[in-house]
Amino acid sequence: MFGRVGFRCIGGRARSGGLCLLALCVLAAPLREARAQAANGLRLTGANVQKQASGVLSLMAYSVVPDLASSSLSINSATTGDPGIMMSQLGGGFTISKTFPLYLEGAIAYSRYDPTYVASDGTESRSIPTRWNSVSGTIGVGWDFPLTADKELVFRPIFNASLGNVSSDVRVATRFIEHATDRQIDFLDGGSLNAYGLGGSVMLDWEHYRETHEIDLELRYTNIHLQSFGGSSAAVAGSATAQTANLYARWRAPTGLRALDRPVRYVLELSHSQYLGSQADVLGFSRLTTVGAGLELDTSAHEVFVTRVRTVVRYVFGNNVSGVSLGLAASF
Secondary structure, eight states, X not given: OBTOOEEEEEEEEEEEGGGOHHHHSTTSOOOOOOOOOSSSSBEEESOOHHHHHHHHHHHHHHHHSOOSTTSEEEEXXXXXXXXXXXXXXXXXXXXXXXXXXXXXXXXXXXXXXXXXXXXXXXXXXXXXXXXXXXXXXXXXXXXXXXXXXXXXXXXXXEEEEEXXXXXXXXXSOOHHHHTBOOHHHHHHXXXXXXXXXXXXXXEEEEEEEOSSOEEEEEEEEEEEEEEEEOOSOTTOXXXXXXXXXXXXXXXXXXXXXXXXXXXXXXXXXXXXXXXXXXXXXXXXXXXXXEEEEEEEEEOTTSSOSOSEEEEEEEEEEETTEEEEEEXXXXXX
């Protein structure tokens, strides 16, 4: 968006048809019946934390790509009703000016994944509920190459870099954990995993602004490779590729009403994301579509920090997923 920074903060809840998520995604920890092991100390049975680590980085792949469709997801566990997976993202981007078309973008994201493991010390076994928290940030630097004389249509290559951390904690601490000899359990009980990502994006951006209406149209492809490093345990490592194709369209026009000495606009939005990398099908869907409608207030006539404020209600749907979200955004 030329000359403005747009920040989107979206909240909502998605439901999975048939609640197949806990069974179908590679992240879901298998809740198999515990098998007795003739060994001293507590060990995991029927679970592979190493595989889950790569899976959580695949989950992080949703967050490191600036994407309206997956910027907020909350999926409930079929057994507990608590969020088994939760993701949220806040981000924005802007071009400095048409005479100096440097493009800058940034996003921060948080996600939580709640798997359950089964552990045994040879004579006793029980479930170990855990919580994996992920925080990530992504920056992008690009340049606008105009494709038309009026510079409304530009081609924008972007270099992206990401940094994230995954930490795990056991939600129910018992004496059972104190006798652990499995390095995977060491990670589950307060371990952490760092990850960095490098990659880029290409975008076609059309901004057609008139008094009677405004059109924003973006077509974007992003590819960022995530790789773990450091962390508190050598028992786990992971890698993933965030690869997304996205179409975003927005129409804004005056409603005929006025507020704050400026016209009140209505907003119509459409976004479609196709997930092509490690995150494809990891939550049971490979694409998400959102349609939204809302209102926008123009505050530029007054000495305030923001120039426009928008609120948009969106319906989100995809294969196995549907839900509703409320979005708030501001332009500067």
